Amino acid sequence: MEYANFPYLTTILLSCIVGLLVILCIPEERKTQIKWVSAVFSGITLILSVYLFMAYDKAQGGLQFVEKLPWVESLGITYFNAADGFNLPMLLLTGIVFFTGVLTMWELENRVKEFYAFYYLMVLAVFGIFMSMDLFFIFIWYDVSLFPMYLLIAIWGTTRKEYGAMKLTLYLLAGSALVLPAIIYLFVGSGLNTFDITILMKPGTFTPDQQKFAFILFYIGFGILAGVWPFHTWSPVGHVAAPHGVSMVHAGVLMKIGGFAILRVGIFLCPEGWQHWAQLMAVLAAIGIVYGAFVGLSQKDLKYVIGYSSVSHMGIVGLGLSTVSVDGLNGAVFQMFAHGVMTALFFSAVGYIYDRTHTKVIAELGGLSRIMPVASTYFIVAAMASMGIPCLASFWGELMVFIAAFKTYPVRGALAVCALVVSALFMLRVVQRTFYGPKNEKFAHLTDVTFGLGIPRMILLATLLLFGLFPALMFDMIATASIPFFNGLP
């Protein structure tokens, strides 16, 4: 471990907190000012997360930028933040999606102050989960990230918003209802009176039975958030109901929390439980991939299509984790990053279109590429990424996962690859119906994306291209964590 000479990670959290407080102090009427403040503070977090990503010493590896502070000594709770090859991609993702999400919501007019306040609270917690190495803090951040969602969706959402918000909140908190007993179980079971993951993950801390028991609770509890089939049903409904910026954070980052927490908490603490349940994980993941693709095929609402494609793509993450191999882990983390950026671009593009046309129903749209070619481009690029076209980031994540999956589970791997064809089919169908074909005259007067409003989409698109062309940037980073972790397994 290398202690930080400057608390970069805490600074990220602090810039969220300060941003939140500043927003709370601005009068409700000054909407533009609130938006600028939001953009500035989220920009700071983006710059910091990019800096951390680049400054991480890959040759040395391990935990870096470590910050440790005893919090409640009698319970062994430590404020312990650190960065390694697993969470740096996630921090970068959060920074990107946060900043672009704020910009995507630039045209919001209704209850602006409250929106950004809740938004900041949610993202603060997301950053917290990704950087924390203390079980107790991970749980706290996990719950804090969930409850602003209810108000964010129920107040500013669209289709069936109250139903979607309630369903999402209850599902995700049901997940935390499984996670908390598991955390206390391990805490009490270890007898070490500490929540420090680096201590608890030492081999021999828990018996194989304890690991098996706790892992399945973690897997289902966090898996609900990761959209694991059959606990995914909240996700399409929630995505559709949420306002665009929230959908971006939600599908882009929040679902990754689930996958990441399975890795950081479940797999780190209970590696034997992981190996024990890997078969089941692979089955559920494969079903999720196939199911998401087929259900997506029959959707009529643009956002539902993206929602189900998320279920399918998160299935790929789950498949990667279930292979119990370095390649699988690398692919899963890469896929989480790539899918996050990709869905953010999706929702950002749909957001622009919906704000103009006020419809997300595919049949009512049509020929949009001639009315707003730039906006269409963003969506089409995201769709291409979703299909796994080379040169875009998602390609590499999927490739790695499938290579690993074929080695371990040939049948399930083959099934999942077939499902990719279906998902390509439904994406192409959506693109064709929405952006080509006869033009809907009703929308002919609409204007295309201006440069200013296009900035968030351009950032996302550039990220997809960058990591699509230079995947080694990301793979080298993840490998610094996955290879030592894998070698350390008993």
Add this chain to the structure above:
Amino acid sequence: MKWFLFYPELYTFAGGMVFLSLSLLKQANPRRDYFAAMILAALGVLVCLISVNQEGSLFFKTYQVDLFSQVFKVMLSLGLFLIICICSELKAIAEWHHPEFYLLLFVSTLAMMMLVSGAHILTIYMALELSSYSLYVLVALRKGERVGLEAGLKYFLVGILVSAVMIFGVALLYSATQVTYVTDMMRVLPGALDSPLVVIGLLLTLCGFFFKLAVFPFHFWAPDVYQGAANQATAYIATASKVAAIAILIRMIAVTGDGSTYLAHVLVILSIVSMTVGNLAAIVQKDLKRLLAFSTVAHAGYVLIGILGMSTLGYSSVIFYAMALLVMKFTAFLVVVKVADDGSNLQMSQLAGLHRRSPLLAMALMVSVFSLAGIPPTIGFTGKFLVFAAAMEKGYFTLVLIAMINVVISLYYYLLILKAAYLEEPAEELPPLSLSPQIKILAGLLVCVMVAAGIFPRYLLDLASAAAAVLN
């Protein structure tokens, strides 16, 4: 006699006497009564704080003063002070009854202070009855409406029935063990818990405290009484009275030492049923006070989870939970009292548009609701976490899992409250709520306390552990 050990009680008694004399005056003067009560209660908190480190026993050792009792006395006096803070517009009580209202609050607090210090079964019983009788009258004092009288009567009838059961239990316990002192029970009971007579006697004795805490099946009075009493009186019953009940329950369970598995099983069942019944019944409530009554029943279940481990860790977690309950329940009632400014009962639908009428109250409601639901980073989460950890230490995994499922159920109705306050728009435009600066400061402070104690629980935790340590 070491009278200084008795200062908090003496002071509270004197406060009550002040209002007894005020009630004899011919002319009603609500402002005068309110300010007198406020100042007296504020000083009362100070007196309790000063005597927090006292230790000793009084009245032939029937009265125990230790850190445990003193911490609870501080909580009780704080509860009294907080309740009086929201009595500035006591519209549900007739003006000429105001001195009596305060008198009863003081007397009830005095009785609860004696309850938490009681070391002899008769002292405990006397104190319990005194506090209950004050509350019966307090509930019935509600102006004009028959509902208050009805609730008072209901409360009274259930109450005397339970106290008869309790005194029967005390008699059984005495006939089996020939002890009446709590310290003697500590010596005798752990060895005698195999005898059915002792277990039944103990359980029947505990009924009196279950009634106070509104544990299933002694919760039937709660919804009606909460609904029927004046808002401030309900707030008092929901906060201070519950804190006292938790204290005496801990003291009585602690005498069994490591406890018997039989007793623990009964408590497990009561806890599970209380949580489930409370949460399920709360879902369908439209009246906010009724809803909070059922949530109290559920919280009684969570409290039992901490107690039934019968470990010092469990007791300290429950002491922390009592602190949390005091703050978060009070905040919820602060909102009820201030939104229903005409003193009527508050329906959920009346919360509509609260986020515009008073953003501060809406925020206070949000934080208190999340705290009640046990969402971090609030004091309510820390309390639940400690309670669950204590139970897990004793191997009650399933119980904790059921409790967590209950937390999810409860979240549903808590979110409905939030939805009413943040989402729904009132049918007709309502004017913004005008709050006095004191109330604004109080609401802000409570929000800060709930969040700060959730993030930095350390000092309260140490205090709770120290208080629990003296029990053995």
